[in-house]
Amino acid sequence: MRFRKIVVAASLMVAGTVVSGAQPAAADPPHRPGGPCIQENQNVSRSSVAGYNDVVQGLDRIARTSNGLVEVQSAGRSGEGRELLYAKIGAGPDVFWLQARIHGDELHGTESALQVLKLLAGESPDARLIREKMTLIVVPMYNPDGAEANIRQSTTPTRIDLNRDWENFAQPESRAWYPVWTRFRPRLALDLHHMGTAPVVNGTNELDHFQIGVRPIDPSRMTDLQWLTARQMSMVTANALTGFGQTHIARYPEIDITNAVLSRMLLGGPGPDGSDPGFKTQGAIFYEIRSVGQKSNGYIEQMFNVPTMALLTTVAQGRLGQVDVSALTSIPFGTHGECGRDV
Numbered sequence: 001m002r003f004r005k006i007v008v009a010a011s012l013m014v015a016g017t018v019v020s021g022a023q024p025a026a027a028d029p030p031h032r033p034g035g036p037c038i039q040e041n042q043n044v045s046r047s048s049v050a051g052y053n054d055v056v057q058g059l060d061r062i063a064r065t066s067n068g069l070v071e072v073q074s075a076g077r078s079g080e081g082r083e084l085l086y087a088k089i090g091a092g093p094d095v096f097w098l099q100a101r102i103h104g105d106e107l108h109g110t111e112s113a114l115q116v117l118k119l120l121a122g123e124s125p126d127a128r129l130i131r132e133k134m135t136l137i138v139v140p141m142y143n144p145d146g147a148e149a150n151i152r153q154s155t156t157p158t159r160i161d162l163n164r165d166w167e168n169f170a171q172p173e174s175r176a177w178y179p180v181w182t183r184f185r186p187r188l189a190l191d192l193h194h195m196g197t198a199p200v201v202n203g204t205n206e207l208d209h210f211q212i213g214v215r216p217i218d219p220s221r222m223t224d225l226q227w228l229t230a231r232q233m234s235m236v237t238a239n240a241l242t243g244f245g246q247t248h249i250a251r252y253p254e255i256d257i258t259n260a261v262l263s264r265m266l267l268g269g270p271g272p273d274g275s276d277p278g279f280k281t282q283g284a285i286f287y288e289i290r291s292v293g294q295k296s297n298g299y300i301e302q303m304f305n306v307p308t309m310a311l312l313t314t315v316a317q318g319r320l321g322q323v324d325v326s327a328l329t330s331i332p333f334g335t336h337g338e339c340g341r342d343v
Contacts, residue, residue, distance in 0.1 A: 049297070050110040052082055052144045058114045059085055059140070066121040069131065076176030079156030082144040084176050088184075089120050092133040094315060097186035097281070098308065099139035102163045102193075102261065104146020104153070108289070108297060109192030112304035113140040119309060126313045133316040137184050143173060167259035169272035181265060182277045188233065188315065189265055191286040192304055199290065199334040201248045210303055211252040211334045212237050213286035216263040218256040226266055229283030231325035233311060237287070238331060240310035241303070250334035252288055262286060288334075 050058070063070040066089075075084040098116065100109030117138045120127050130136070141147055143162050145155040153159040154171045165174040193213070201208045214234045219227040234251075241249055257263050268280035289303050314320050 049107045050114065050140075052141060052148050055085060055110060055114070055141045055144070056083070059087055059117075062114070062118050062121055063087070069121050070117065075180045077172065078143075078145045079154055079172050080145045080148075082148075084144070084173060085139075085141070086180065087117050087138045087140075088135065089117065089138070090131040090133075090135040092131070092135055092316075094134045094188075095137065095184050095186040096134055096312065096315065097137045097139075097181065097184070097189040097265075098192075099142050099189070099261070100192040101140070101147050102142040102191065103161070104143045104148070105150050106152075106192075106194035108194065108300050109304060110140045110147070111297075112192060112301045112308070113138055115301060115305055116308050116312075119305070120312075126309070126316070130312050130316040133318075134312065135184070136312070137180070137186060139177070142177065145173075163261055164257070164259045166261050166264040175272050177261075178271055181281075182269075182271065185277075185279050186265075187282045188229070189262055189281050189284040190233075190308065190311065191262055191284075192308075193286055193288045195288045195290050195334075199250070201250050202333045202335045204248075204332075206248045207290070208248040208250045208334050209290045209300075210241060210249045211288040212249070212331070213252040213255075213288060214328070215254060216257060216260050216284060216286065217266060218254075221256070222266055223280075226280070226282055228325065229320070230285050231328050232320050232323040233283050233285045235323050235325050235328055236311050236314045236320065237285070237307040238328075240307040244303070244306060249331060251328075251331050252286070253333055253335070 059072045063072045069089055071088045073086055073088065075086060078084055098113060100113040117140070120130060120136060143154060146153055146162070149155055151159070153161050154173055158170070160171050162171060162173055165171050166178065169175050169178065195211065199208050199211065200206055212234045214230055222230070238249060258267070262284040265281035265284050269275070269277045271277060287304060287307065289300055314323070
């Protein structure tokens, strides 16, 4: 199977117009390497971005209208005392962990997680199959204090990146979420993130809006099955976005981070008390989407939703293990660049 380069229309939708072959007016944002780009004094509205109260109300609304399909539970409390809420849906043996907004200023994953949960509580054939074959743990806002403060880290007792705290477990959020993972023992996990820079496809001036984080840790630290599963999850993601608009997809630059949440899931702990949980998550990847926080919010959220639902459906159908990964290396890496400038 040959990989087809994926192009998404988010850059056009941010502008709110259809871009023609005509040159932009002098006051328009620059369009290289693929803009439009946020300007130095531009107001970026976050009024439509889901906050903590939206999560509380949204989970309650979905649970009440789901006819008992969705259960909302609390993992504990954040440093500032907010409930760490998650939803459970499905009765199947194959457990899938979906989390969002571990970094509080990465805005749209929360709304996407709620939208996916609502889809899963519906009566479409895919939703019914997923619920039958799988159990989903959905964490719409891993870091509610950071989200309310619009910062990357937690807020109390110190500011710590919660995606670097599954080694020391210095923060109450980390100590609360880890037992939920050990309780449900998810076979697969997906983490929704945003890129804070203006990434481009490596070797080009093409602004890219979606990157696949295939490997939180080096493959040499995974089992063969873990590495294969991560690549299969990634190929399902890439295939789902083929033809979905007009920007380019890329692989997230290779990393090897020991103390990140997905990394520790793959490594199998240890936990806050140093104990071995007795299992390892088989496959864990992350999505990174470029965000501007205005105008194209709905489209950005769909860039999370479409591949997430495709991945869940593939797993429920029992087809994930059959996915050919040979085309993965033809997906270029992303690299950092300054929006509107040649790279």
